[in-house]
Amino acid sequence: MPELNWQKSTFSGGPEGECLYIATAPDGTIRLRESEAPGVILATEPQALAGLLHHARRPAQGNG
Template sequence: MPELNWQKSTFSGGPQGECVCIAAVPDGTIRLRESDEPRVILGAEPKALASLLSHVKVNLTHTR
């Protein structure tokens, strides 16, 4: 696998510096990792990740 260009989420950086990072892979998939566990990498298809994020946003809006 080629070296990935990780980008930190704009919503990251809490008091302890926790960060979520994302990288695009040439095969069209997306990789995610947390700064405190950089060797643990999750993979997702763009449509599946978009669906998850949409679901999270809707549920966060309803719980506030």
């Protein structure tokens, strides 16, 4: 596999903090990794990641 162009999330901590990195693979999938375990790489489809981010950004709904 060719070298991926990893970009640090803007929501990550400083250079020594816990960071999340994201890259797009040649096949169009999205790859995610953490600075604490750079050898562990998760792969997902862009639509699945967009759905997760959309859900995470929604305000919490109360139980009342």
